[in-house]
Amino acid sequence: MPGSLAISIGQHSDRGRKEINQDFHGALIPDGAALAMKGVAIAIADGISSSPVSGVAAEAAIRSFLTDYYCTSDAWTVKTSAQRVITATNAWLHAETRRHADVGDVDRGHVCSFSALVLKARQAHIFHVGDCRISRLHGRSLEPLTDEHRLVVSSRQSYLARALGARPGVEIDYRITDLHVGDVFVLSSDGVHEHVTGEDIAAAIAAHPGDADAAARDIVGAAVASGSGDNLTIQIVHIDDLPDIDADGWLPDAALEPAAPPEPGAVLDGYRIIRSLHVSHRSHVFLAADTETGETVAIKTPATEMRSDVSSLRRLMMEEWIARRLNSPNVMRTPPRKSRRNALYVVTEYIEGQTLAQWMADHSEPDLETIRHIAAQIAAGLRAFHRAEMVHQDLRPQNVMIDRYGAVKLIDFGATRVAGVSEAGSTAWDQILGTVQYTAPEYFLGEQGDSRADIFSLGVIVYQLLTGRLPYGAGIAKTRTRMQQARLTYTPAFELRPSAPLWFDLAIRRATNPNPWKRYQDVDEFMHDLRRPNPDLPGSTRQPLIQRHPARFWQGVSAFLGLLVVVLLWRLSRTGNPF
Incomplete structure (x- = not known):
């Protein structure tokens, strides 16, 4: 279809002069959302001659990759999805080798070469x-995009240095390259490319325009004629069309008209509107009840002025898409879809409670254990995001709910960046919509944030719970260079709340460091250091004032010297001799 990825492929495999063919190959071209979010997968595997079960390994590697890759999360990048599947396949193949008679004999085990595009x-x-x-x-000619993992002993002898199933773990070469309409990729086993030159392969492809299968057969035939004694497999992939940038047809409600804010009592696709819950310039949120089950839900519709804003509508659709791919008691969930919708809106669980911002107004000085309890639940929600390769990007007290039982849940995913979605070509999710007081400094430099940006926001929230203030005031939003950010002054929490332990404050200070490389790299590290002192944190021992506050130190020195000068001048004026 126009505006989507389209390829044509030709393939051929032959046992050649061997009794059996231990090569295996395959391709899977999905459609719809799977095509946009996971892409087209082509793979080739080559068994080793010394193993009677290497063909089984090659077939298992191809089948598992083409099946399991499409079962991984849409939120993951291609790299994460593919490497996890390949790693799992390698572990299974290695275990099969260990299970059979020739334990430890890799040359007779479930071992094969593997390449995927x-x-x-x-x-x-x-x-x-x-x-x-x-x-x-x-x-x-052909431009090789991979390197053969062979250990050459002599002109007549070489060994496979790396293969699936050879060891418990596997090192996978990964490369990414841009696509252009008209590109042609070739996947081949060594029985082909060691006996046919790149020029001959290019010539065969040119000789069969529109018939890649015929080209593949001719190339295999040429390799056999050139003396190849191995199995032979080749795949030829033509890039016929590429998707439009920022296409969103893979979203389930992309073609629907946005729902107008309904009136109380109205029924929207089986949900009866009860009352309005929240109104902002971006959206309207309503309390509604399922007319069949009576379950209460929250329904979000775009604000009237946003109904023609494409970016806002995309973010609205993504909120429910994201919620369906997260499974955490600390993240707002969405109920299963009950029927086909007739308009664009979002349905989520109704959380009866108050925002963390409201809770903070009611509890001006919570104790440390309460702060830790709230922070740990927020961290658990962030952990679910980060494991799904998502960054919330708008973590602030207004987007944290505390229900009537004290459970903490993250809400509002309109600014969430999803790695797999960004990789699919959508750029709308890269816009930063967070509140500047809680936004990580790297965003103000025009950089893309990762999980450490959420850790910064969490650190600011913990600091605010502890002190009622912000660690850098409003200074971060004004910075536009690394140098300006390096000059920011962190106000120690114990200066605002003397009862706060130094080690607790040091953990917050690291979490909110303007430099993301000096922050915690994982949210669990931050939670660990909020529970017990970490002697490795800078400043764990009490620092002198000149290190903690150099500006204040020198201001004090200057004041003292100024006072000394005044005293000396006074004595000079009285006695004519200051001594």
Whole structure:
């Protein structure tokens, strides 16, 4: 279909001069959302001659990759999804080798070379282990995109240095390259590319325009004629069309008209509107009840002025999409869809309670254990985001709910960045909509944030719970360079709340460091240091004033010297001699 990824592929495999064919290959071209979010997968595997079960390994590697890759989360990047599947396959193959008679004899085990090409949006992702090869047509020759993992002993002897199933763990070569309409990729086993030149392969492809299968057969035939004694497999992939940038047809409600804010008593696709819960310039949130089950839910519709704003509508659709891919008691959930919708709106669980901002207004000085309890639940919610390769990007007290039982839940995913979605070509999710007081400093430099940006926001919230203030005031929002951010002054929490332990404050200070590389790299590290003193944190021992507050130190020195000068001048005026 116009505006989507389209390829044509030709493939051929032959046992050649061997009794059996231990090569295996395959391709899967999905449609709809799977095409946009996961892409096209093409893979080739080559068994080793010394193993009677290597063909079984090659087939298992291809089948598991083409099946399991599409079962991974849409939120994950291609790299994360593919590497997890390949790693799991390697572990299974290695275990099979260990289970059979020739324990430890890799040469007779479930071992094979493996290479995969995943085409998503406008990029090609290459995964490679062993001595198969992925190349790209370049003029009248081929440009190799992978390196063979072979250990050459002599001109007549070499060994496979890396393969699936050979060891408990596997090192996977990964490469990414941009796609262009007209690109041609070639995947081949060594039985082909060691006996046919790149020029001959390019010539065969050119000789069969529109018939890649015929080209593949001719290339295999040429390799056999050139003396190849191995199994032979080749796949030829033509890029016929590429998707439009920022296409959103994969979203379930993309074609629907946005719902107008309903009136109380109205019924919207089986939900009866009870009352308004919240109104902002971006959206309207209503309390509603399922007319069949009576379950209460929250329904969000775009604000009237946002009904024609494409970016706002995308973010609205993504909120429910994100909620369906997260499973945490500390993240707002969404109920299963009950029927086809006739308009664009979002349905989520109704959380009866108050925002953390309201809670903070009611509890001006909570104790440390209460602060830790709230922070730990927020961290648990963030952990669910980060494991799904998502960054919330708008963590603030107004987007944290505390229900009537004290459970903390993260809400409002309109600014959430999803790695897999961004990789699919959508740019709307990269806009930063967070509140500046809680936004990580790197965003003000035009950089893209990661999980450490959420850790910064959490650190600011913990500091505010402890002191009622912000660690840097409003200074961060005014910075536009690294140098300006390095000059920011952190106000120690114990100066505002003397009962706060130094070690507790040091953990907050690290979490809110303007430099993301000096922050905690994982939210669990932050939670650990809020529970017990970490002697490795800078400043764990009481620092002198000149280190803690150099400006205040020198101001004090200057004041003292100024006072000394005044005293000396006074004595000079009285006696004519200051001594």
